[in-house]
Each structure stands twice: as structure tokens, then as C-alpha cells.
Amino acid sequence: MDNLCTAIGPKGLITRHEFVRLIVQSLYSLGYRKSALTLESESSISGKSSQLELLESQILQGNWDACIDIINSMEDLVEEARSSALFLLFKQFLSECLNCGNISLALHILRNQVPALLVREKVCNLARGIFSLKEIGFRNKEEIHDLRKSCLCEMEKLLPPPILLAEGRLVYLVENAIIAQIDCCKYHNTDAGVSLYQDHCCSRDQIPTETFQVMEDGQLAFxxxxxxxxxxxxxxxxxxxxxxxxxxxxxxxxxxxxxxxxxxxxxxxxxxxxxxxxxxxxxxxxxxxxxxxxxxxxxxxxxxxxxxxxxxxxxxxxxxxxxxxxxxxxxxxxxxxxxxxxxxxxxxxxxxxEAHSITSLSVSTNGDYFIVNLNSQEIHLWDVACKWDKPLRFVGHKQDKYVIRSCFGGLNSSFIASGSEDSQVYIWNRRDPKPIEILSGHLMTVNCVSWNPRRHRMLASASDDGTVRIWGPSKLNSHSK
Known part of the structure; x- marks a missing residue:
């Protein structure tokens, strides 16, 4: 059998035991019970830790002394969680004592054992619980078993990894990896699903880069x-x-x-x-x-x-x-x-x-950010919540004499577009201070841009040359020709 502590993967960052355990958990959650059992048998790795399996069996059997010993032996459990776990155990134990009519034992435990393990407030809570439980009446074995299962479910919420794995841990890791790839993709502008079969990377045809239409005076019907x-x-x-x-x-x-x-x-x-x-x-x-x-x-x-x-x-x-x-x-x-x-x-x-005069303002469609154009040839992005000490800065365009208006655009307002005094249209990814595209076509200062809020790959720009240009993705333009 391979060493379960060995690392796998080209970077050596993944422990074999942890990886297999996550696969087992995923198989169970997907409903592939037989496959999960086969993998557990073949690898000798259980989806549950030995401490958790032991604790589950002792709770369901009602072996409360053993349960307390297990909780106290858990090194990864912080004291606050340990105290809450013990509280759950004593609460269940005392309720069963009352159910059997053994009130004296319940009071003995409450007076002599519980105070050494729990703070005074929780002891008082347990005492109040005894009197409320006394009013409930007798419970049969099935009801007691259900209460133990409920106690176990509450207990599992307190247990940290590696004692208990978070639900859907492998899916969570894969999703985070996808999000990281999307965050690194400077052209990402689609809500279509991302494939797991290859690394994600969008091409520049996801954003407007070519002129689709030029509108001039005399060409429009008012x-x-x-x-x-x-x-x-x-x-x-x-x-x-x-x-x-x-x-x-x-x-x-x-x-x-x-x-x-x-x-x-x-x-x-x-x-x-x-x-x-x-x-x-x-x-x-x-x-x-x-x-x-x-x-x-x-x-x-x-x-x-x-x-x-x-x-x-x-x-x-x-x-x-x-x-x-x-x-x-x-x-x-x-x-x-x-x-x-x-x-x-x-x-x-x-x-x-700001250190320089502001000429225009635009708010993102999700309401999280706003941008301002400055006559220092910078665009500053701030958070609407006003928690940032400094803005994100975007540079490259030309603005010295005139009012230039910029805007957010694309999926989740991921892009910023701006006109410029050098007759170009500039596009930035919100995470990159330098432009990812510079669009040529206008002959004079581009005063204003507007990104279509519904068609994420369409942009309009207005210029002193008397034209409005509609921009779209390059592939779509070549197909239309």
C-alpha cells in the first residue's frame, strides 16, 4: 500500500490521504454510496475521522462518560467549542435521566460534575432545561434515539477539520479554483458555464474591439x-x-x-x-x-x-x-x-x-463601486461603502482640457471604458491599472462612452468629429461581413 502521507500532484502540495478522503465525501454526497464504500475499502481511508466515528457510536449508544472523554481528547477543538460540545452532551444526558425518573442522579451531576466543565451561565441554562423537560413527559426508545441523532447533528456543527470535513469541501475547492482563473482572465465577460476539462481563458472577442456602425448627421431619423x-x-x-x-x-x-x-x-x-x-x-x-x-x-x-x-x-x-x-x-x-x-x-x-479636479462620475450597475475622471489623466475607482483608504487608479488615456466621461461595462461591471483627447477609446479590466484595449476610429476627442447594460459586448462612443460609433466583438463583426 502506498504511503498515505505522501504528496501527489506536480507541485507536491496535496496530501494523498486528504485528497482521497475528500473524494470519498464527494461520492457519498453525490449518491454513489457503493463507489464510496469500495474506495474506502481499497484505500483504507474513511470519509470520517476515527474520532468522529467513535463519537457518533458512543452518542447513539448513550455512553456519555465515553463521549465526554472523546471531546476532552480532541486537540484541534478550541475551548469555546469544547465547552459548547460538553453542554450538548450534558443536556442530552440529563434529559434522559429525567425521562427515566432518575431526578436525583440528574441533580447530582448538575451539582458536582457540570460546574467543573462549564461556565456558570451554561449551568443555569441546564438547570432551567431540567424543569422544562420535566413537563414534557415520558419518551419512548425511538424518540430518545431521534434526540441523540439531533444532539449529534448539533455536535457536528462545532467540530473543526480534520475531525469533521465541511460539507461539499471538494466542490468548494474546485469552485474556488475556477473563480481564481476567472479573476485572472482579463477578457472574461460571459455568464456561460466554465469547463473543468481545460484552464479557463477568454479571447478578446468577449469585449467590444471593432466598429460595427458609424452614425453621423443626416443618417438618423429623428x-x-x-x-x-x-x-x-x-x-x-x-x-x-x-x-x-x-x-x-x-x-x-x-x-x-x-x-x-x-x-x-x-x-x-x-x-x-x-x-x-x-x-x-x-x-x-x-x-x-x-x-x-x-x-x-x-x-x-x-x-x-x-x-x-x-x-x-x-x-x-x-x-x-x-x-x-x-x-x-x-x-x-x-x-x-x-x-x-x-x-x-x-x-x-x-x-x-481628491488631489485633482474631478470632471465626471459613474456608478457600477451592482452599486458596489464608482469611478471619477480627473484632469490629472487618471480615473479613480472607489467603493461605495467608503471603506477604502485609497482608490484603484487607471491610467493611459489623455485628459487635460475637456470633460471626458467614462463608464463601467460588461458582466458584473468588470470593465471600465473612457473617451480620450487623443481620439481613442480606452478599455480597462477593473483589476488592471493599464488598458487592455485601445480602440481607434474617431478623428477628434472622444467625449463620452456608454456600455450597453444588456448586451455586454456592445459599446457606444461619441466624439467631437460629429460621429457616434457602435463597437462590438471582432468575431461577430467578421461573421457579419
Whole structure:
């Protein structure tokens, strides 16, 4: 027989005994009992440790002194778990004493043996248990056996490896290995299953890399022309339900439009309140906007123009951009070098300071992260929970003079895309500070990008060259030709 302690695998990191034991456990959990028994017999390795097998038999037989000795002999058991295990044993033992009518023995054990092993609080709990159990009445052998099995199940929750293996341990290890491979895959952008037959690695055709369509003036059929603003429109926001549109005039008011009819439903702002940015709440029933004038603050309105909440006053800086988290619980606001996160319900505020001016903001679809573009030619990624001391930094694009907008994209917001003043579109994996793709096609500054939230391999970019480009994966493009 091979030495059970020998290592297997090319790296020598896996112990044969542990590996076989995990296989036995997996066979049992998959329902292959005969195969598991055969492997146990052939390898002389049981799916259960000898201590666990002995403890199980003693509990089911009601040999409580032996059970206590086994628990006390377990070197891998921490004292807190040992105390809890002993508590379970004494509780079962005492309940059986009461069931037999041997109250004097139960009290003797409770007074003389238990205090030496358990803390006072647990002794009191046991004492209360005796009186409650006394009211239950007599139990037959089958009921006693079921109680012992329940005691064993509770006991197993306290036992650490290698005494007891966690349920589905081998599957857990395999899943972690798959997750590690996915995390190392810079192009991973699919929720399709990952095969165990080979190492996982996606090709670049999982993300948008080639132009599918170029849209220019004169090539598009307009549904509506919204022409109520008197100044250039600097900001637009679709409602999550796609029925309404918000537009901000540059240094002007905020307007709410009906998408189907093209009519203006409401006008917000005015009378000295200059709107600079806007966003929708997830329910499409409330909207928020910020002012570019210091002290004017931030307002939450419903679609009828009723003010729901506001943050205003002399301390409020001018707002350059804002966003609502997907759960609607937090509002993130940027102004110059400051990032503020407001709790919408409690109005509490958290502040993050940047070293350079912030030009734009975007929140991930899962609500865990947000990114800000800085005029220092960096994009910073922060966690919405504000637990990080420092952001993740992404570099490579060019941003010095103009407002450049970036966005999250792909499966689980795994990618970041940004325009650039060098006419390129840059794409990063969220775990890599350097771009994984640089897309050429535009002739002038790319101001804004938008990653399709449903089609994870589609990206749109808008440029000063007067075009909007739709990008897709290279393989799909070659097939379409």
C-alpha cells in the first residue's frame, strides 16, 4: 500500500490521504454510496475521522462518560467549542435521566460534575432545561434515539477539520479554483458555464474591439426634436423605465420630457437656481439635480415638481456631477476635488478628497463601486461603502482640457471604458491599472462612452468629429461581413 502521507500532484502540495478522503465525501454526497464504500475499502481511508466515528457510536449508544472523554481528547477543538460540545452532551444526558425518573442522579451531576466543565451561565441554562423537560413527559426508545441523532447533528456543527470535513469541501475547492482563473482572465465577460476539462481563458472577442456602425448627421431619423432650451444642452438622463428624459441646459433649467410624445412635462429650477447635472432614482418616480452655483445645493423632486428633500446652504459647493446608487439609498456628488456620499434616508454625509479636479462620475450597475475622471489623466475607482483608504487608479488615456466621461461595462461591471483627447477609446479590466484595449476610429476627442447594460459586448462612443460609433466583438463583426 502506498504511503498515505505522501504528496501527489506536480507541485507536491496535496496530501494523498486528504485528497482521497475528500473524494470519498464527494461520492457519498453525490449518491454513489457503493463507489464510496469500495474506495474506502481499497484505500483504507474513511470519509470520517476515527474520532468522529467513535463519537457518533458512543452518542447513539448513550455512553456519555465515553463521549465526554472523546471531546476532552480532541486537540484541534478550541475551548469555546469544547465547552459548547460538553453542554450538548450534558443536556442530552440529563434529559434522559429525567425521562427515566432518575431526578436525583440528574441533580447530582448538575451539582458536582457540570460546574467543573462549564461556565456558570451554561449551568443555569441546564438547570432551567431540567424543569422544562420535566413537563414534557415520558419518551419512548425511538424518540430518545431521534434526540441523540439531533444532539449529534448539533455536535457536528462545532467540530473543526480534520475531525469533521465541511460539507461539499471538494466542490468548494474546485469552485474556488475556477473563480481564481476567472479573476485572472482579463477578457472574461460571459455568464456561460466554465469547463473543468481545460484552464479557463477568454479571447478578446468577449469585449467590444471593432466598429460595427458609424452614425453621423443626416443618417438618423429623428423621432422628436426637443427645442425648449435657450442655451446648449450639457446633460441628459433617461428614466430607468425609458418613458421620460431629463435635459439640463448649460447654466439653465432642468426639463422633463415625455419620450413618446416629445412634450415637455415639467421645468425645474429657475429663479437663480442654475442646474448643472441630474439623475433618476431607480423607481423612475423621483429625480435629483445639483446646481453649479455655490450654496444652491441639491434637490430631490418627484415628477410633478414637488420637492422631496434638499441639501442646501452656504457650505454646499457647486455640483459638477452626481449619481444615485442602483438601490436608491445613496447619492454621490462631485464638486471640484471633493466627493460626497449622502444617505438619502438619514441625510448623513461622508467626504472623500481628491488631489485633482474631478470632471465626471459613474456608478457600477451592482452599486458596489464608482469611478471619477480627473484632469490629472487618471480615473479613480472607489467603493461605495467608503471603506477604502485609497482608490484603484487607471491610467493611459489623455485628459487635460475637456470633460471626458467614462463608464463601467460588461458582466458584473468588470470593465471600465473612457473617451480620450487623443481620439481613442480606452478599455480597462477593473483589476488592471493599464488598458487592455485601445480602440481607434474617431478623428477628434472622444467625449463620452456608454456600455450597453444588456448586451455586454456592445459599446457606444461619441466624439467631437460629429460621429457616434457602435463597437462590438471582432468575431461577430467578421461573421457579419
Amino acid at each position: 423621432k422628436h426634436v426637443l427645442s425648449s432650451h435657450h442655451k446648449p444642452v450639457s446633460f441628459v438622463a433617461w428614466s430607468p423605465d425609458d418613458t421620460r428624459l431629463l435635459t439640463c441646459g448649460n447654466g439653465e433649467v432642468l426639463k422633463l420630457w415625455d419620450v413618446e410624445t416629445g412634450t415637455c412635462l415639467s421645468t425645474f429650477g429657475g429663479h437663480g437656481f442654475i442646474v448643472s447635472s441630474c439623475a433618476w432614482f431607480p423607481d423612475s418616480k423621483q429625480l435629483v439635480c445639483g446646481s453649479s452655483e455655490p450654496g444652491k445645493g441639491i434637490y430631490v423632486w418627484d415628477c410633478d415638481g414637488k420637492e422631496i428633500k434638499s441639501w442646501k446652504g452656504r457650505r454646499m459647493p457647486k455640483v459638477s456631477d452626481l449619481a444615485v446608487t442602483p438601490d436608491g439609498e445613496h447619492l454621490i456628488v462631485v464638486s471640484d476635488k471633493e466627493i460626497r456620499k449622502f444617505n438619502v434616508e438619514t441625510s448623513t454625509e461622508q467626504l472623500i478628497l
